[in-house]
Amino acid sequence: MKVECQFKGIFYRQSPTPLGSSISMAELLREVEAVATQTQRRTPRLLRESFGLDFVPNSVLIELLKQLHQVTNDNELYQLSGLQLLNPQVSRNLPPPQFYEYKFVSYGEEAQFSLQPDDRQIPIFPYQESQQEGIYTLILNSDRHPNLSPQLSEKIWKExxxxxxxxxxxxxxxxxxxxxxxxxxxxxSPQLSLTVELAELSSSLQQAIQFLQKREDKPPEDIADLVEKYRCDRQIKISHFPNHLQPQPSFSPAQKFVIKRQYHNYITQIINKSAEFLLISSYIIEAEDVVEMICQKSEQLSQGVWILTDLRDEVIDRIDSQVESRQQLPISYQRSDQNKVRCLRKLLGTNTHKLQIRSGKFHLKTCISEQYAYLGSCNLTAGSLKRNLESGMIWRNTPLHSQLIQTFGHFWDNHTQDDIIVSGNVLTLRSIPRPSQSQIISNPQLLNPRQYYQDLLNELREFRGNIVIISRSFRPTPELRELLKLSQTQVVIDSQMNSQDADFNIRIIDYCHAKITLLHDKVAYIGGVNFNFSRRSFDLHDLMYKTTELQEIKQIFNSLTNQEN
Structure with missing residues (x-):
């Protein structure tokens, strides 16, 4: 165990002996150059940046160096004038520096001790000041500390x-x-805190914590009372994805490709017509009218609502009212965060037996019920639902409908990272530790980002013809770029993205968020993965639907043509 105790008091600074004779600017610059030679920082710019000389204009520093070395031409200063690499210098071995002595005395003088000059808790002293008020933190690993009296350290530790x-x-x-x-x-208290390691707990507490971290249902008998009491006290409900969810068998099979702006009606119809369950995944959730609809619908659905989203620490910090050190964000981001707050609190305030929500690295966009299954690019945001150009597939009682339900369950049980807990105004992510697992998706028509990339490479190696790529951004890997150059490739991206590319003629349109790759009449990919392949994108949980059916590809091509017209 480790105890941290804060003391308020006064820091004292004093010189042990007179600091000795001063040194000239020339001697100082010569020593700076010597250190710069040793640390390979031999340019005027690096001298200014690395040795606290940034208050000296570059032109003034060069003039001082010329005076120091008694030269008249700038180039005479440099070993390599093109790089402005200064001539190497050797230290003149100035006398070692003398440091101030520091001491801390707490109010009431119950704690007083000397400090090393490099102690990071020492405050910055204004010139010629010898005292500074402040706080010093001591760390106790036992009931004795060399800077405290035995009585005081024992009292703090015992408390x-x-x-x-x-x-x-x-x-x-x-x-x-x-x-x-x-x-x-x-x-x-503000002055006292304690850190406890798991290994310092009793065996039963350790086992209970490790069991609860696994999110399992039935605990072993020897820790059952501990686990059940914790669950009762904290009202923890263990949620496992039901394995019996299926499409409604009475519907005739159907599927449809949709690319358009104003996606709102498609998503809200899936929600409104659901009668048993809803499986929703959205990278961002901030459409308040749709969230209200989901919350109301959750009370009517026998299997409830299951939501996957991305609420990692940086997102939680920005929308958590308890976080004080917020960065200044643009107005549009502030409004977006405010909407996220309201939506998240609304969802978390709903009956937890009817609505489950978990977080992870989800870029996936789905809206699935027993009647319909949507996979595409549309988030639950006002922009996606009412303004952006979005795309996706909608299935009804098809094998892909069933597979999407199973894949959603796979993500829920194997790749969620956190539960989200609300206590008053505080939002907390409760970790769900899991062993490292690969994204195993068995259906060859539903590809995760890495599978999509590899599959596209394989298809392009055998393909020559017309290619259409629609994506929010376009950043192909070098290998993809070379393969795309062998065909007639058309690229459409969002107007806010960089459209400068020497190899491709890129068309820009406003608010483009659709994700489609079409290799003439051979293969089509539709889903949520941007044409922007990187290690980070491969880590995200997302899907692309792949089809090689000629009639389906023709429908997609005709829809693209109609959208363009």
Whole structure:
């Protein structure tokens, strides 16, 4: 265990002996050049940036260097004038520097001790000031500390340990389950906190925490009481994706490709017509009218609503009202975050037995019920639903409909990272630890980002002809670029993206968010993956639908032609 204790007091600074004679600017510059030679920072720009000389204009520094080395021409300063690489210098071995001595004395003088000059807790002293008010934090690993009296260190240690031991087991478990470091950090007061490692707990508590992290249902008998009490106290509901969800068999099979603006009606109809369940995945959720519809619908669905989204720490921090150190964001981002707050709180405030929500690296966009299944590019945002050019496939009672349900369940059970917990105004991500697993999707028509990339490479190696790529952005890998150059490739991207490309004539349109790759009449890909392949994009959970059916490809091509007209 480790106890951190803060003391308020005064930092004192004093010189042990007179600092000795001063050095001239010439001596200082010569030493700076010598250090720059050793550290390979021998240009005027690096001298200014690395040695605190940025207050000196570059032209003035060069003049000082010329005076120091008694030269008149700038080029005489340099070993390589083209790179402005200064001539190497050797130290003149100036006398070693003398450091101030520092001391901290707490108010009440219960704690006072000397400090090393390089102690990072020492505040910055204004020139000629010898005292500074501040706070110093001491870390105790036992009931003794060299900078405190035995009585005081024992008192601090005893207070922290007794407070921890008096906590209920459920509270101790909760500290570990909500920790991102693997250790529990407990703040008892602004001045006192305690860090506890998992190995320092009793065996039963360790087992209970490890069991709860796995999100399993039935605990072993020896920890059953601990687990059940924690679940009761925290109202934790373990959610496992049901394995019996299926399309409505009474509907005749059908499918449709849709590319258009104003996607709102398609998504809301799927939601409104659902009668048993809804499976929704959206990278961003901020359409308040659709969220209200989902919440109302959840009370009517026997199998409830299951939602996958991306709410990692940087997103949570921006929308969490308890986060004080916010970066200044553009107005549009601030409004977006405000909408996310309202939508997330609305979803989390709904009956948790009817609506489940989890977070992870999901870029996937789906809206699936027993009646319809949508896979495409449309997020649950006002922009996607009412303004952007979006695309996707809608199936009804087909094998792909069933496969999408199974794939959603696979993502839920194997690739979600966090549950989202609301306590008052605080939003917390509760981690769901899992072993590293690959994205295993068995259907050759539903490809994750890496599978899509490899499949596209294989198809392009055998293809020559007309290619149409519609994507928010366009950044092919070098290998893809060379293959695309062998065909007549047309590229359409969003007007906010970089459209400068020497190899392709790129057309830009406003608010383009569709994701389609069409290799004439041979193969088509539709889904949520941008034509922007990188290690980061391969880590995201997303899908592209692949079809080689000629009639389906013709329908897609005709829809693209009609959209263009």
């Amino acid at each position: 922290a340990i007794e407070t921890w031991e008096n906590l209920e087991d459920s509270a101790k478990i909760d500290y570990f389950l909500t920790s991102i470091s693997g250790a529990a950090r407990v703040t008892f």
